[in-house]
Amino acid sequence: MAIIDFEQLRERSIKIRERYHELERTHHGSEWTIEEDALAFLTDAGLVGRLTMSQQGRWPKENTQEELKHKLGESIWWLTVLAERMNINIEEATEKFLTKTEKIIEG
16 A cells, blocks of 8 residues: 655545535535534544444444544545645644654653
8 A cells, every 4th residue: 555645645635625525516505614624524533433432342333443444544634624725734734743742742
């Protein structure tokens, strides 16, 4: 399996989101707002939590590994889309977070 970099992640995420916008316009007459995208991300993030509980044997659902992988990937996609829609460079934001947190942790 190929490894993607941030720029590939961003470009592919934008293309996929554009296709979903087309479907939204077709089925609902308008595109989802940034707030609706954020809510969709939060829904998927909640599912990551529930699927993690299942994977760890703390919730009664079987065979969740593939679904968990999918939702983790989808969550990264949503964050990339949200950053793009709000004019935030996701690579820069991630780098700043990592650097700041490393400094805090390393004391």
